[in-house]
Amino acid sequence: MKKGLILLVFAFSLSIMNADAQCAMCRRVAESSRDAHENKVGKGLNNGILYLMTLPYLLAGIGGIIWYKNRKKS
Numbered sequence: 001m002k003k004g005l006i007l008l009v010f011a012f013s014l015s016i017m018n019a020d021a022q023c024a025m026c027r028r029v030a031e032s033s034r035d036a037h038e039n040k041v042g043k044g045l046n047n048g049i050l051y052l053m054t055l056p057y058l059l060a061g062i063g064g065i066i067w068y069k070n071r072k073k074s
Contacts, residue, residue: 013061 030045
């Protein structure tokens with residue numbers, strides 16, 4: 001049961017979700033590029049922000065796995 005749950009959580013964490021995350025300044029640049037019909041800048045900003053957002057979750061996940069394995073040993 002636990003292996004199935006871990007596999008399910010892992011599969012959901014690898015799934016690709018379309019999300020738009022922007023700060024106020026990035027949003028202004030993205031809107032101005034959209035108005036100029038150059039949507040490449042906005043997409044690049046969204047991808048960069050989402051890339052930077054994954055690092056804390058990845059570190060927390062790795063730390064949780066290490067903690068779980070060390071707790072299980074003792």
